[in-house]
Amino acid sequence: MKVGFIGTGSMGSILIEALIQSGALEPEQVTAINRTPQKAQLLAAQYEGLHVASTIAEVIEHSHIVFLCIKPMEYKKVVDEIAQCDRPDLILVSITSPVLIEHLESQLKCKIAKIIPSITNYVWSGASIGMYGSRIQTEDRLLLEQLMMSISRPIQISEEYTRITSDLCSCGPAFISFFLEKWVEAAVEVTGIDKKEATRLACEMVHGTGKLLTEGGFTPEQLKQRVAVPGGITAEALRLLQNQLEGVFHQLIQVTHAKYEEDLEKVHHVFYGQEVNRPQY
Numbered sequence: 001m002k003v004g005f006i007g008t009g010s011m012g013s014i015l016i017e018a019l020i021q022s023g024a025l026e027p028e029q030v031t032a033i034n035r036t037p038q039k040a041q042l043l044a045a046q047y048e049g050l051h052v053a054s055t056i057a058e059v060i061e062h063s064h065i066v067f068l069c070i071k072p073m074e075y076k077k078v079v080d081e082i083a084q085c086d087r088p089d090l091i092l093v094s095i096t097s098p099v100l101i102e103h104l105e106s107q108l109k110c111k112i113a114k115i116i117p118s119i120t121n122y123v124w125s126g127a128s129i130g131m132y133g134s135r136i137q138t139e140d141r142l143l144l145e146q147l148m149m150s151i152s153r154p155i156q157i158s159e160e161y162t163r164i165t166s167d168l169c170s171c172g173p174a175f176i177s178f179f180l181e182k183w184v185e186a187a188v189e190v191t192g193i194d195k196k197e198a199t200r201l202a203c204e205m206v207h208g209t210g211k212l213l214t215e216g217g218f219t220p221e222q223l224k225q226r227v228a229v230p231g232g233i234t235a236e237a238l239r240l241l242q243n244q245l246e247g248v249f250h251q252l253i254q255v256t257h258a259k260y261e262e263d264l265e266k267v268h269h270v271f272y273g274q275e276v277n278r279p280q281y
Contacts, residue, residue, distance in 0.1 A: 012032075033055070111137075118169045162260075
């Protein structure tokens with residue numbers, strides 16, 4: 001199996017490195033291109049055998065599966081280039097949430113899928129969200145899931161839930177890291193604890209909590225109840241969080257969805273030259 005990558009920025013390079021380091025792909029199976037060639041060449045220098053292409057057509061020619069790891073507003077130009085060398089057996093995988101499967105299927109004749117990865121996939125953990133177009137056959141879906149299973153837990157969803165699942169799986173690490181960062185900062189300021197020590201403790205806590213929730217059989221509600229003894233310190237602190245964070249997660253979802261709809265409208269206009277009806281949240 002030959003896999004191509006158009007774009008080797010943050011997420012593109014994470015996918016390439018994770019798939020190679022996990023053993024899912026050998027460097028010789030990977031062809032990559034980036035608009036800044038030096039970025040792709042750095043990966044080739046790190047993983048001997050990885051091929052750096054000079055054109056998108058070259059990536060398509062050498063690949064059975066191609067991941068599109070580019071920004072939303074770059075898609076139309078790249079898709080126009082792909083259309084010149086498109087073929088029905090090619091599996092094209094978009095990793096960008098505001099670009100819809102219908103956008104790509106309307107322009108190309110190949111098989112279209114959308115997979116939203118997470119930075120957690122870099123350590124072969126977390127979920128990857130899969131959505132599949134009308135031309136994807138069962139064997140195609142299984143092939144993609146087998147590939148992603150080496151670095152994640154593939155979960156298939158309906159495309160209408162792209163944004164909220166991306167919030168939870170892809171944006172979530174940043175949200176959790178922000179919470180930890182502020183908590184550690186406060187711990188240092190109030191108590192004088194060494195920042196590195198506090199950060200290590202907090203990170204180990206998150207690691208262990210994740211294992212309890214994924215391997216230990218706990219739901220978030222069960223784990224909260226297990227730790228927060230009635231009348232105890234944790235329960236008192238949770239009461240504070242409940243009061244102070246009232247409504248903030250609804251606002252968070254509204255913000256991410258509003259930005260998504262703004263980006264979706266821009267992409268839709270680039271592909272079709274018209275506005276898209278935006279749902280209200």
